[in-house]
Amino acid sequence: MNISEAPPSAVLVVEPMGNAGPFLAAAAARLGLSLHAATHRAVHAAYPPALAGALAGVCLTDLADPPRALDETEAYCRRHRIRAVAACWELFTPLAARLAARLGAPGNDPLLARAARNKADMAAAFRTAGVPAPRGAVVADAGQALRATESGSLGRPLVVKPVEQGGSWGVSVVEDPADLPAAVAAATRFETAEPHGLPLDSRVLLQSYVPGPEYSTETVVADGVAYALPVVAKDTTAGRHRVETGHTCPAELSPELTLAVQHTAARAALAVGVRNGVAHTELKIPPGTGRPVVIETGARLPGDNICELVEAATGIDEAEAYLRAVTGRPPRTRPTRHRAAAIRFLLPEHAGTLAEVAVPEVPGTRSELYLRPGDTVPEPADSSARVGHVAARAATAAQARRLAALAVHGTRLKVT
Ligand SMILES: Nc1ncnc2c1ncn2[C@@H]1O[C@H](COP(=O)(O)OP(=O)(O)OP(=O)(O)O)[C@@H](O)[C@H]1O
Ligand SMILES: [Mg+2]
Structure with missing residues (x-):
């Protein structure tokens, strides 16, 4: 970007229909940025009304045909004078990087971008950069x-x-x-x-297999400078399938381990070419080592309402930090409060038909259901089996966990 130019006033989000989409839309409104989406006609038709209503424009293209999508999104951006690109869907992060490069907009290294989507390329990029990984x-x-x-x-x-x-x-x-x-x-x-x-x-x-507790954290990178965001503890089922059961912010790690997680995550983000953007990195710390190992990273905001948890616990707006990075503004990454938040997912014990789901009212918690009685519930082998979630806010991480667990344990969830 030419430093005499004003920062961009519009941003194209390549498929905002992910979990972070509403957070991006709210952050764009706060920054006074008009938000445009690149998507498919049928996918756009299924957008929730709040997301569709937040858009200043839509570039209808075929994201499954990357060369065509690149040409069409570039033409759209030039027509609408859009000089900023954000991704919201992991599989389209390479497209976002290539589009930003074509437009001369702040973005990620297009030559490394596939490593943020493809775990084979990611493993090679981590090896090259010496990032600790399995x-x-x-x-x-x-x-x-x-x-x-x-x-x-x-x-x-x-x-x-x-x-x-x-x-x-x-x-x-x-x-x-x-x-x-x-x-x-x-x-x-x-x-x-x-x-x-x-x-x-x-x-x-x-x-x-990397043993030990699991964490995630975001790294926002602006002009190649990495800024660490809070660390979140990630809980999963044990056994054959590792399904996420919840997240808690802050992660209650020692200051030393927090720094180690943030530093290792930043190395992972830089290794896959994140230069102006955000990365969501998952790490485990093998017991007794004090050394985080990277499970994976993605050049996108987190899913699972983690943006909401981090904001509730620390006041940091990760979606805004991301939009600031892709519009050439330094990101704001300082906590403005020291509280806690947790989310727990409602998972069935087995596949079947949802017969009943009732979450008790627990003060300090809020629940959301994704399925209704009569809906089919898949085997709890991955995140598609979620019936809903409970989110809790409290003064400490232990309290937030306890409140969310209280609501989850009191939930009547029957699958036949
Ligand atoms: N090498 C590993 N050692 C230990 N656990 C692992 C390893 N790889 C994956 N897992 C567990 O499986 C989970 C899912 O793996 P991974 O993150 O690679 O897949 P994913 O489909 O991208 O997951 P998600 O989108 O749910 O984060 C991890 O969060 C972790 O709990
Ligand atoms: Mg993962």
């Missing part, structure tokens, strides 16, 4: 997977995951090598990502 191997089928694990160098258990996917879909923790073919089949079952029909790399990543 050992791994990329395979195409069960035969290759069995051969790759023969030497035992990846250890046990083993994590099997699609190289391109999210929401823990197709991720399994495999204890017994006999279960490997089924895990590979589960990870290769995604040919396209809906609702856009984007073709996916169907290869599979085998990773050594």
Whole structure:
């Protein structure tokens, strides 16, 4: 950006229909930015009214055809004098980086951008940059997977995951090598990502298992300078499928470990080419090491209402920080309060039909249901099985966790 120019007054969001979309829309309004969306006609027709109403314009294109989408979004931005691009959907972060480069707008390194979407490229980028990450191997089928694990160098258990996917879909923790073919089949079952029909790399990543508690944190990067955001504790189910059960902010780590998590996450973000944008990074800390290991990063805001948790706990508006970075403004990342917030997801015990769901009123909590009685509930193997959530705000993380747990444990959830 030419420094004599005024900061951009409009931003194009490549598919705002994710969990962070409403937070981006609210932040754009506060910054006085007009918000435009790039999406598909049918996807736009299904936008919630609040999101559709927040848009100054829509670029209807085919995001499943990246060269065409790049040309059409570039033409749209030039027509509307838009000089800022944000991504909201992990699989379109490379497109956002390429579009920003074409427009000369602040964005991420287009040559590295695929590493923020594709876990095989991500593992290579982490290796190049020396970012602590699990050992791994990329395979195409069960035969290759069995051969790759023969030497035992990846250890046990083993994590099997699609190289391109999210929401823990197709991720399994495999204890017994006999279960490997089924895990590979589960990870290769995604040919396209809906609702856009984007073709996916169907290869599979085998990773050594990293023990210990899990955390996530965002890093906002402006002109290549990384700014750390609060650390959030992530809870998942144990066992074969690691389904997120909740998040808590702050993470209640020591100041030293908090810094280590933030520093390692910033290294991961920079390693996958985040230069003007945001990254959501997940890390685990193996017991007794004090050294965080990166599970994955994405060049996008977090999902799971984490933007809301971080704002409630610290006053930091992550969506605004992201928009400031992509419009050439320094991000605001200082906490303005020291409170706590937690979210817990309502998960069924098994697949079936939702017969009943009733969440008790607990002061300090708010609940939201995604499904209604009569709806089909999938097996609780990934985030698609969520029936709803409970969010809690309190003075401390322990209190916020307790309040959310109280509401979840008091919930009547019947699946037949
Ligand atoms: N190598 C690993 N060691 C230990 N646990 C892992 C490993 N890889 C993944 N997991 C567990 O599985 C979860 C999902 O894996 P991952 O984040 O790679 O997939 P994802 O589909 O992108 O997930 P999501 O979108 O839910 O964050 C992780 O949050 C973590 O709990
Ligand atoms: Mg993940």
